[in-house]
Amino acid sequence: MKPTYFIALFSAVLLLSCQSKEQKVTHKTYNNPLLDQWNTPFGVPPFDKIKNEDYKPAFDIALKEHKDDIEAIINNSDAPTFKNTIEAFEVSGKLLTKVSNVFYNIESANTNDVLKKLSGTLAPILSAHYDDINLNKNLFKRVKSVYENTDKSKLTAPQQKLLEDIYKKFVRSGVALEGKEEARLREINNKLAALTDQFGKNVLEETNSFELHVTDKKDLGNLPSSLVALAADEAKKRGHENGWSFTLQRPSINPFLQSSPNRKLRQKMFLGYAMRGDNDNKNDNKAIIQEIVQLRTEKANLLGYESHADLILDNAMAKKPEAVLKFMDQLWNPVLNMAKEERKAMAEFMKKDGVQGVFNGSDWRHYVEKVRKERYNFDEEEMRPYFEFNAVKKGVFTLANKLFGLTFKERNDIPKWHEDQQVFEVLEANGKHLGIIYMDFFARESKEGGAWMNELRSQSNVNGNFVTPIVTNNFNFPRPTENxxxxxxxxxxxxxxxxxxxxxHGLFSNVTYQSQSGTNVPRDFVEFPSQVMENWMSEPEVLKLYAKHYKTGEVIPNALIKKMNDANSFNQGFANVEYMAAAYLDMYWHTLKDIEKRDVHKFEAKKMKELGLIKEILPRYRSTYFNHIFSNPVGYSSGYYSYKWSEVLDADAFQAFKDAGSIFDQETAKKYRNMLSQGGSKDGMELYKEFRGAEPSIDPLLEKLGIK
Ligand SMILES: [Zn+2]
Incomplete structure (x- = not known):
């Protein structure tokens, strides 16, 4: 999924029908297809009627209505209650959510110059709009009054959580501060915005200014011809008459490190990458990091938290930095030992290759490929004929049927945003409507790269008005050709x-409030329901159901799968160590509790040494180019661990099925669905424990990595 903050900010609930019988309202007419009632099957957006020029006026009206909603809450003459304040806040801005969901979906899946420009125009408007709400003292006064004066035992558990979450979100925004502290917070926020912006610019500048110009064809090794051509183009672009140029962009540096037999050039490239932002030039990031870390710590302290990590993790599944470190510590030594074994194998190979000297970090990627080729002789292209896209689509549908009894009925009466799309109605085993899924498979110019899921309409059930979910899946698969x-x-x-x-996750949602529905869960939970599906995907029992040769119909041979798994498992030590070292680094910077200045070099070196990191492996991101945590005001600071955390969860959850004796075990599937259906209405760890009967164990992941 895209790490879209749009989902969190603007997640959807639509006024499908009237709110409730008591408040029967007639729908306003706006003469705008985005705003007027959607008289379509299942109330899906009328994509066939919406034009570029409809968006801006729709946003203008929707923003105004949201402001009015907020004013109405503040100006309510009744004493603040859960219903007239918290629930009213929860359901405010419906129109804005409706418009935003459609706009950001189209803007990424089928964009054009007009929409791109509009997106740039809207960003500061929306950010100011939400700031006005989150920092509104009068609104906070009412929220605080409800928080302090409500008998919580009279609220349902999801209501208690909603109250707690909304109250804490306001507190974290700093709205509770007054006078000098308030002024200081504003100053810190402004400084942080400028510093994190500069950090990113510096990394970009350092990345772009580096060039390795190669003139001897031998130094390219067995680089694929398409990449050789790209490197030749790059050289021309950079003003060379001949030769090949390599840059620090990942699609350029990694293939070069893999292919080039020239150790000196590899070393130059490797160092160029590792020293970005650390060259004592105008793009140096060390002083910026010091200041970012100090300001973040100071801000956390102002808001009542011990450290930046405590502040950020307050609404995560892990909750506390100690929990993150404890989980990483369990995994660290096993993967480090694995990496040491890999280093040994590669150093031996290098010697055998006739290369004298010490095995270096810049040799790693080169020898991974050599060892892999010698040991496994696996070619990924052999797999493709077994994964024709219709077959894979059938695979996921069959899996959803076997686990949860779902069926998928293609609907041709539903408006789409592109003719390539397919739209399915999702039905329960008993034929009941569950929701709608739009699937948009193929790459095209108007689509962003990568793959993601969006919610066009989140499930909710306020006042007995059940709103069913509408979700999308977007991919960039190769389009079929005539042949x-x-x-x-x-x-x-x-x-x-x-x-x-x-x-x-979006479709199973069965909660009251939309802000707690489906994928509206903490950052360290959200990738778990997706990653877990990958476990089924490659199980021989599941492959048999769909992975068939597109010409012969033959099921993919187990031997081929085994060959792939074996080949992929080599270098897992490296991949895990590289990733986790960066995750540790993130936590080390952000668990600092005082604002003492740290020398960036010394701090990083000391911490990595204490960790026992071997010198041939660098953290996946060193501090001076760690964009995830330093280049964006929200970003992934204190959250880089999340990917691995989700892997622990997904391996452990899949183990529950294996423990039950079948990967299609119905009891376990029911419990799993029940967990997902509660979205973010309950604490993530509580939900997990209800499903699994215990906290997640790292053992299944270790086993998957071949360690146990
Ligand atoms: Zn994802």
Missing amino acids: EPSLLSFSEAETLFHEFGHAL
Whole structure:
């Protein structure tokens, strides 16, 4: 899924029918297809009627209505109650959510110059709009009054959580501060915005200014011809008459490190990458990091938290930095030992290769490929014929049927945003309507890269008005040609299962409030329901159901799967260590409790040494180019661990099925669905424990990595 904050900010609930019988309202007419009632099957957006020029006026009206909603809450002459304040806040801005959901969906899936420009215009308007709400003292006064004066035992558990979450969100925004503290917070926020912006610009500048110009063809090794051509183009672009140029962009540096037999050039490239933002030039990021870290700590302290990590993790599944560190500590030594074994194998290979000297970090990627080739001789292209896209789609549908009894009925009467799309009605085993899924499979110019899931309408059930979910899955698969169908790589097929997992999370939702529904869950929970689907995808029992050769119908041979798994498992030590070292680094910076200045070099070196990181592996991101945590005001600071956390959850959850004796075990599937259906209405760890009977164990992941 896209790490879209749009989902969190603007998630959807639509005024499908009237709110409730008591408040029967007639729908206003706006003469705008985005705003007027959607008289379509299941109330889906009328994509066939919406034009570029409809968006801006729709946003203008929707923003105004949201402001009016908020004013109405503040000006209510009755004493603040859960209903007239918290619930009213929860359901405010419906129109804005409705418009935003459609706009941001189209803006990423089928964009054009007009929409791109509008997106730029809207960003500061929306950000100011939400700031006005989150920092509104009069609104906070009422929220606080409800928080302090409500008998919580009279509220349902999801209501208690809603109250708690809304109250804490306001507190974290700083609205509770007064006088000098308030002024200081504003100053810190402004400084942080400028510093994190500068950090990102510096990394970009350092990345773009580096060039390795190669003039001897031998130094390219066995680089694929398409990449050789790209490097030749790059050299021309950079003003060379001949030769090949390599940059620090990942699609350029990694293939070069893999292919080039020239150790010196590899070393130059490797160092160029590792030293970004650390060259004592105008793009140096060290002083910026010091200041960001100090300001973040100071801000956390002002808001009543011990550290920035405590502040950020307050609404995560992990809750506390200690929990994150404890989980990483369990995994660290096993993967570090694995990486040491890999280092040994590669150093031996290098010697055998006739290369003298010490095995270095810049040799790693080169020898991974050599060892892999010698040991496993696996070619990923062999897989494609078994993953024709229709077959894979059938695979996910069959899996959803076997686990949850769902069926998928294609609907041709539903407006789409592109003719390539397919729309399905999702039905329960008993034929009951569950929701709608839009699937948009193929790459095209108007679509952003990658794959993601969106909610066009989140499920909710306020005042007995059940709103069913509408979700989307978007991919960039190769389009079928006249002669060949769309054949997916293994990892593309995996992506289809992944995004479909997010879709199920949205579809299964069965909660009261939309802000707690479906994928509106903490950042360290949200990738779990998607990643878990990847486990089924490659099980022989599931492959048998769909992975058939598009010409012969033959099921993918187990031997081929085994060969792939073996080949992929080599270098898992490296991948995990590299990732986790960066996750540790993130936590080390953000668990600081005082604002003492730290020397960036010394701090990083000391911490990595204490961790026992081997010198041949660098953290996936060193501090001076760690964009995830330093280049964006929200970003992934204190959250880089989340990806691995989700992997622990997904391996452990899949183990529940294995423990039950079948990967299609119905009892376990029911419990799993029940967990997802509660979205964010309950604490993530509580939900997990209800499903699994215990906190997640790291053992299944270790086993998957081949360690246990
Ligand atoms: Zn995802």
